[in-house]
Amino acid sequence: MAEPEKDQHLDKMLDSLLADYSSAEPRPGFETRILAWVQQRQRRKLTLGWIFAGGLTTAGAVLAITLNQRTTLPEPPAIITSATSVPAVVRPAREAVRGAAGVKLRAPEAPTPVVAEVKQEVFPSPTPLTEQEKMLLQYLRATPREEVVAQSHPDKPVEVLDPNDDQTYSPMFRPATQQVSNTK
Amino acid sequence: MAGLAIPGDAILQSTHAVEAEVPATVESLARQHGVLVFRIAYSILRNHHDAEDAAQECFLRVLKYGRELAHVRNTKTWLARIAWTVALDRRPRRTTLSGQQTSDADNESLLDQLPGHALPADEQLAGKQMQKILERTIATLPNDLRQTLELSTVQELNSAEIAEVLEIPEGSVRTRLMRARKLLKEKLSRLLEVKKHG
Numbered sequence: 001m002a003e004p005e006k007d008q009h010l011d012k013m014l015d016s017l018l019a020d021y022s023s024a025e026p027r028p029g030f031e032t033r034i035l036a037w038v039q040q041r042q043r044r045k046l047t048l049g050w051i052f053a054g055g056l057t058t059a060g061a062v063l064a065i066t067l068n069q070r071t072t073l074p075e076p077p078a079i080i081t082s083a084t085s086v087p088a089v090v091r092p093a094r095e096a097v098r099g100a101a102g103v104k105l106r107a108p109e110a111p112t113p114v115v116a117e118v119k120q121e122v123f124p125s126p127t128p129l130t131e132q133e134k135m136l137l138q139y140l141r142a143t144p145r146e147e148v149v150a151q152s153h154p155d156k157p158v159e160v161l162d163p164n165d166d167q168t169y170s171p172m173f174r175p176a177t178q179q180v181s182n183t184k
Numbered sequence: 185m186a187g188l189a190i191p192g193d194a195i196l197q198s199t200h201a202v203e204a205e206v207p208a209t210v211e212s213l214a215r216q217h218g219v220l221v222f223r224i225a226y227s228i229l230r231n232h233h234d235a236e237d238a239a240q241e242c243f244l245r246v247l248k249y250g251r252e253l254a255h256v257r258n259t260k261t262w263l264a265r266i267a268w269t270v271a272l273d274r275r276p277r278r279t280t281l282s283g284q285q286t287s288d289a290d291n292e293s294l295l296d297q298l299p300g301h302a303l304p305a306d307e308q309l310a311g312k313q314m315q316k317i318l319e320r321t322i323a324t325l326p327n328d329l330r331q332t333l334e335l336s337t338v339q340e341l342n343s344a345e346i347a348e349v350l351e352i353p354e355g356s357v358r359t360r361l362m363r364a365r366k367l368l369k370e371k372l373s374r375l376l377e378v379k380k381h382g
Contacts, residue, residue, distance in 0.1 A: 023223075
């Protein structure tokens with residue numbers, strides 16, 4: 001076989017072989033299989049993501065609670081009705097103290113304990129409700145709002161009395177005129 | 185075959201895919217370019233099962249990097265490049281020199297097994313043995329030539345798209361293909377000569 005013919009023949013052979021080289025067809029249902037597999041992986045990824053997120057949230061919550069418990073301020077102290085343990089300042093006893101010149105100095109008063117004011121954490125200091133306030137609160141809780149509104153009456157306007165008007169101004173409350181001066 | 189370049193954002197719009205619905209995009213791409221991905225993987229791995237596995241992994245990567253699709257100019261070559269990378273990652277390593285020597289010896293033994301010694305060689309071309317010989321011969325080519333040639337055998341890719349996948353100029357693709365073909369012809373010619381002379 002001549003050289004050019006041989007070359008041509010080889011070219012044809014190579015073309016034919018290369019054309020078939022990657023002409024493989026995937027098996028039937030290839031796309032469906034791929035999509036099913038991808039979806040399965042996606043679901044697994046989502047599930048793992050949710051589990052991870054849940055775990056992270058729980059850990060965060062536990063951490064927050066722990067930190068909160070450590071940093072929570074102590075309960076405000078109960079209302080102090082008596083003097084506390086604040087040290088009292090004692091003034092010197094009343095006795096005659098004479099100066100160097102023999103002049104009798106004014107004797108100081110008897111020692112009086114000075115109680116320092118204790119500042120509360122919360123101002124105003126919480127006080128327990130009185131019986132009346134408790135009853136009012138109970139009534140407001142038990143009664144519908146409309147009924148409460150219906151039963152409430154606006155305050156009467158305050159009447160300003162004229163002191164020069166004898167009819168409206170009672171002589172009982174008329175201010176007394178000073179007749180004699182107490183000063184000498 | 186010249187492929188129609190479809191920008192990534194068009195795919196996203198056509199499938200009404202927003203960020204949360206990436207699987208819809210994957211589905212669209214799988215239906216549109218599934219065979220291309222498979223053939224690219226097959227051209228490198230030479231096995232149906234492995235090629236299918238590679239295709240699955242390719243679409244998984246699409247799922248992972250789906251948000252990049254909006255910035256992709258040509259989804260076909262983007263997908264082809266992913267498939268090519270995945271398949272290359274899965275291809276077992278080979279030794280260059282010893283592999284070539286073994287391959288030549290194997291090819292000669294394969295030629296001996298070809299049916300009908302009296303028949304002219306062109307009648308035997310379609311046989312699976314010749315395909316195996318070609319595979320082994322291609323495997324002995326230098327990496328750059330081999331990769332270009334393998335991608336060129338995928339019908340769905342033209343030289344411009346191959347250039348985009350390989351990130352080289354189109355002229356380089358043509359040059360590499362010419363060199364690869366020349367080398368292949370020399371090797372095949374030598375093999376056929378050996379067979380002819382017994």
